[in-house]
Structure formats: C-alpha cells, structure tokens
Amino acid sequence: MxxxxxxxxxxxxxxxxxxxxxxxxxxxxxxxxxxxxxxxxxxxxxxxxxxxxxxxxxxxxxxVGLMVVGIDASGLLKIKTIGSIDERVLVSKRVLVGPQRIPGVIGAKPIHLQEKEEREHPLKTTSLFVDIGATDRKEAEKDVKIGDLIAFDVQAEAFGDGLFKGxxxxxxxxxxxxxxxxxxxxxxxxxxxxxxxxxxxxxxxxxxxxxxxxxxxxxxxxxxxxxxxxxxxxxxxxxxxxxxxxxxxxxxxxxxxxxxxxxxxxxxxxxxxxxxxxxxxxxxxxxxxxxxxxxxxxxxxxxxxxxxxxxxxxxxxxxxxxxxxxxxxxxxxxxxxxxxx
CATH class of the missing domain: 3.40.630.10 (Zn peptidases)
Incomplete structure (x- = not known):
C-alpha cells in the first residue's frame, strides 16, 4: 500500500x-x-x-523527529527536537537512530525517583534521552554519532472503519x-x-x-x-x-x-x-x-x-x-x- x-x-x-x-x-x-x-x-x-x-x-x-546532540558517558543519547513536537508525548516511544536505523527507546528518570515538582510538570527534552542498549559512550559511538537524526519507529496500517494510522x-x-x-x-x-x-x-x-x-x-x-x-x-x-x-x-x-x-x-x-x-x-x-x-x-x-x-x-x-x-x-x-x- x-x-x-x-x-x-x-x-x-x-x-x-x-x-x-x-x-x-x-x-x-x-x-x-x-x-x-x-x-x-x-x-x-x-x-x-x-x-x-x-x-x-x-x-x-x-x-518531525529528533537529533542526537550528545552522548553521555553511560552510552545514553542526548536529544533535541526537529520541528514542533509536544514533549509530553515523547517518553517511552520507540525510535530508529541514524542511517543504520539503530533501534532505541526514549527514556527519562523513573517517576518514583522524581521529585514532587518534577512530577507536576511535563518532562522537557533536556530531561529525556535515547537508550540504544549501549553500556558506555565508546560502545554507543560504534553505531551512532552526534548529528544523527532520529525517527519514530511505527508500523503503519489500516484499522477500524476505514482509518489508517502511522x-x-x-x-x-x-x-x-x-x-x-x-x-x-x-x-x-x-x-x-x-x-x-x-x-x-x-x-x-x-x-x-x-x-x-x-x-x-x-x-x-x-x-x-x-x-x-x-x-x-x-x-x-x-x-x-x-x-x-x-x-x-x-x-x-x-x-x-x-x-x-x-x-x-x-x-x-x-x-x-x-x-x-x-x-x-x-x-x-x-x-x-x-x-x-x-x-x-x-x-x-x-x-x-x-x-x-x-x-x-x-x-x-x-x-x-x-x-x-x-x-x-x-x-x-x-x-x-x-x-x-
């Protein structure tokens, strides 16, 4: 299709x-x-x-999507939005990073470790990261680099009564x-x-x-x-x-x-x-x-x-x-x- x-x-x-x-x-x-x-x-x-x-x-x-703007010592990727995206919809979404389409997930500090004031406001992009399963920066750099673009990982399909999602x-x-x-x-x-x-x-x-x-x-x-x-x-x-x-x-x-x-x-x-x-x-x-x-x-x-x-x-x-x-x-x-x- x-x-x-x-x-x-x-x-x-x-x-x-x-x-x-x-x-x-x-x-x-x-x-x-x-x-x-x-x-x-x-x-x-x-x-x-x-x-x-x-x-x-x-x-x-x-x-719209994201860009890798940094790689933490832990191997997590720092990100910035490309285009206008509601930051509230980002956490826990599956993504594909760079030309090799490396699978990852957008993560954040667990809610049970957040301070009260953090839980009362939407997470900003600066508080989010992409986890590609790397154990440290050196391992992450084997697959991705700063400037790589990040797209959402979504399977498109028809559903419901004549609708389509993707x-x-x-x-x-x-x-x-x-x-x-x-x-x-x-x-x-x-x-x-x-x-x-x-x-x-x-x-x-x-x-x-x-x-x-x-x-x-x-x-x-x-x-x-x-x-x-x-x-x-x-x-x-x-x-x-x-x-x-x-x-x-x-x-x-x-x-x-x-x-x-x-x-x-x-x-x-x-x-x-x-x-x-x-x-x-x-x-x-x-x-x-x-x-x-x-x-x-x-x-x-x-x-x-x-x-x-x-x-x-x-x-x-x-x-x-x-x-x-x-x-x-x-x-x-x-x-x-x-x-x-």
Whole structure:
C-alpha cells in the first residue's frame, strides 16, 4: 500500500533522502524531467507539448523527529527536537537512530525517583534521552554519532472503519495524493514539488517556488482534526470523514477568495464532499510560495489528521481519496476555463 510504504520511510527534516529516492523511482519514466535541487527538493515536470497556465502542486517529504546532540558517558543519547513536537508525548516511544536505523527507546528518570515538582510538570527534552542498549559512550559511538537524526519507529496500517494510522502522515499523505495525481493525464503543464525542511521553516517550498515560478500553486497538506473529546463539534478545526479541508487562511497566508470560490464550485459540481478548515493556527508552504518572486497565487487543500506532530497520526482513507478527486476535478476545470484569477 502506497501510504504505508511512504509512512514507514524515515525522513526527518534535512534527512529526506530515502523518501526522495522512493518517489524518484516510482515516477521515473512517467514525467518529462526530474530535478533534485541543491536543497534536496525533488521537482518533477510534465510540460512538454502542454499549453496553458503552469500549475505547481507541492507536498513536503520531511517529518518531525529528533537529533542526537550528545552522548553521555553511560552510552545514553542526548536529544533535541526537529520541528514542533509536544514533549509530553515523547517518553517511552520507540525510535530508529541514524542511517543504520539503530533501534532505541526514549527514556527519562523513573517517576518514583522524581521529585514532587518534577512530577507536576511535563518532562522537557533536556530531561529525556535515547537508550540504544549501549553500556558506555565508546560502545554507543560504534553505531551512532552526534548529528544523527532520529525517527519514530511505527508500523503503519489500516484499522477500524476505514482509518489508517502511522507516523509522518504530515505530509506523506500529501505525497501520496501527488503520486496519485501523477498517474493521470492533463493538457496543462504541471510541476510536482516534493519539498524538504517544511517542518523547520518552509525552506524547501521557498526554493522550489522560486525555481518553478508557476502561475498557480496548490499545496497539499495534512491538518489537525479536532474531533476528539473534550472538544465540542463546533470547536473542531476539521473532522475525519467529512472530506478534504479547504483553507481560507493560516498563520502564513490568506488565500485569494477567488480560488476558494472556484474550489467550492468544482467540488459541488462533482459531488465531492468537502469542509473548511476552521482554525487559522499553524503555517503551511503556501506562505512561502505566495511571497515568492512577484507573488504566486496559492490554495491549500488538506487531509484531516488526528494527533498531528506526534509519533502516530490517524486519518480517514476516504478523505485521502476524495482529496485526489477534488484536485483532479480542479485541474480539469482549469483546463476548460483557465485560472480563476
């Protein structure tokens, strides 16, 4: 299964090589040209003989994780977070360290040895470590080094009623959507940007958008689903099973209303369920793309996902399929009627 394979690849920000190679191998021969830029973005173009506005679809390859920043005399690894992670979810999680994927577990001082004030506050990353079973620093250094990236060790799988759980669904779900779109043919010139280092500052998208310079960009993301207790229905940002989420704005961008109007019209004409992202928290690659060169119009379509930026996320597979259908319908509409701006 495509999403399972993507989820189980390790690609903490700045270490996206395995994801890039996987995507490159999958699309080779199905696009006109593939480029890997100096930052590590993979940009695939299908534009030979195509007429019309150039549309760029963007999804980031990287995931949140950790880095080894020190090795204690005991052989335990000191760590720092890469990307925004709630420190409360880290302790006792299984991880894979470095390119050799050395198994480890995130540990902390046992609760029965903690002082009262320590038990009353979440453990900070500085109080955590990764245990790889080494007896001392010398033994640990045989397998790992300072600067090694650490990914969560999670088996991805479908479960429940049409749900899927796994790590890095932000934004391997978006990568899966783009790969599905790549299987279809369009008369438009298209660029597919699989970007790096989104989780640490939208860095890959900034470079990719400048290079491609599209007439319109579409960011495909995952976004927080707030459909869990104790939140009430009206407090949820998005809901699993209600279709792809269209964004009006977030911390990084305000989407041109004409784009939203066209997306809604396309969805309703095609009978595709959709929802609006009802929170403006967080940022997306749209913010970087929108401000590139002389300004690039950009829209954001997201797959709702529970427990985002944690070791395991949960999404609805039908939402993923509907996201593909909405983007396909949107591109077909541009083929027929041109850009909405």
């Amino acid at each position: 495509l999403l399972k394979e993507l989820s189980e690849l390790n690609g903490v920000s700045s270490g996206e090589t395995a994801v890039r190679h996987y995507i490159h191998d999958r699309i080779q021969g199905r696009v006109d040209r593939i480029q890997t830029d100096r930052l590590g973005n993979l940009i695939a173009r299908r534009d030979q003989g195509k007429k019309g506005p150039l549309v760029m679809l963007s999804a980031h390859m990287d995931e 790590k890095a669904l932000d934004d391997r779900a978006g990568c899966a959507v783009l790969l599905n779109i790549l299987e279809k043919e369009y008369s438009l010139p298209l660029a597919f940007a699989f970007t790096v280092q989104e989780e640490v500052g939208l860095r890959g998208a900034t470079v990719a958008a400048f290079s491609v310079n599209p007439d319109l960009a579409l960011v495909v993301e995952t976004t927080s689903a707030g459909d869990v207790p104790p939140l009430k229905k009206h407090q949820a940002s998005t809901r699993l099973g209600a279709g792809p989420a269209i964004s009006f704005m977030d911390r990084s961008v305000i989407v041109n209303p004409a784009l939203i109007t066209r997306l809604v019209a396309v969805a309703e004409k095609a009978g595709i369920p959709y929802q609006f992202r009802e929170s403006t928290a967080g940022g997306t690659e749209a913010g970087a793309i929108n401000q590139t060169r002389s300004g690039i119009p950009v829209a954001v379509i997201s797959v709702p996902c529970r427990y985002i930026h944690s070791p395991v996320g949960v999404l609805n597979l039908n939402d993923l399929e509907l996201t593909v259908k909405l983007i396909d319908a949107f591109l077909r509409d541009i083929e027929q009627r041109g850009l909405p701006l």
